Amino acid sequence: MTSPTDRKTLVLTGASRGIGHATVKRFSAEGWRVITCSRHAFSDKCPWPSGPEDHIQVDLSDPENLGVAVAEIQKRLVDGGSRLHALVNNAGTSPKEPDGSRMNSLSTPMHAWRTVFQVNFFAPILLARGLFKELSAAKGAVVNVTSIAGIRVHPFAGTAYATSKAAxxxxxxxxxxxxxxxxxxxxxxxxGEIDTAILSPGTEDMIGDIALRRLGLPQEVAETIFFLCSSQSSYVTGAEVHVNGGQHV
Structure with a gap:
């Protein structure tokens, strides 16, 4: 039987839907403890065990919340007798115009730029720095979730989102x-274009630009995240893996 000190632990931001949900399920299936962070409270509809005990409700758009989140994660690691083997920065935000269209570089207000970069860019580095000792002790891994929008102008993702992901x-x-x-x-x-409940209208029209001619599945992204956090990728670092069915080519 695995003891608490032997069980691997993941901290995951943006766990409330889509890729985050699939990632929690993938790691849980391998016996990992998953500490989730989301601006939403834990729901009893979430399909994984130990959610209420291992969920932290935190709004990463508020810089003041990051220190609180780090302290709470550290406390839960100590209370559970766990080491931190992986941090996955999956939380992201992409504001739209009132009619649902993308915000471009001419129309994006400064407050939106600040919020997007706070969640998509500053939170990942500040969480990793805050949890550096815990990650170092376990020789852990960090996975940052970027986007195909970071390398090309996207019809739905706005300028602030795209540039934050490129950064x-x-x-x-x-x-x-x-x-x-x-x-x-x-x-x-x-x-790239992943089949989740938050797809923008018209995404299906982009399938012709994807080499595999289909949308990706959240579990396919989760598999790649798991690989990058596992010993199978022990000599892989500094890479950006494109999970987009060849859309980037």
Whole structure:
């Protein structure tokens, strides 16, 4: 029987839907403890065990909340006798115009830029820095979730979202260089059009631009995240893996 100290632990932001849900299920199926962070309260509809005890409700758009989140994660690790083997920065925000269209570089208000970069860019590095000792002790892994929108103008994702994800890809390389000497691997995954409940209308029209001619599934993204957090990728760091069915080519 696995003891609490032997059981691996993941901290995951943005766990309330889509890729986050699939990631929790994938790691839970392998026996990992998953500490989830989301701006939403835990719901009894969530399909994984130990949710209420291992869920932290936190709004990452507020810089003041990051220190509180780190302290609470550290407390739960100590209380559970766990080490931190992986941090997955999946939380993201992409504001739209009132009619649902993308916010471009001319129309995006400054407050939206600040909120998007706070959630999509600053939160990942501040969480990783705050949990550095815990990750280092377990020779853990960090996975940042970027986006295909970070490498091309996207019909639905706005300018602030796209540039924040491009910045996160660059940050991943910097983190890999800085965290690597301490035994921490840092990689990114870049999803394309994934079939979730929050797809923008018209996404199906983009299938012709995807080499595999279909939308991706959340569990396919979760599989790649799990690979990058497992010993199977023990010599992989500083990479950005495109999970988009060949859309980027």
């Amino acid at each position: 996160l890809a660059s940050l991943t390389r910097e983190m890999a260089a800085d965290f690597g000497p301490h035994g921490i691997r840092v990689n990114a995954i870049s999803p």
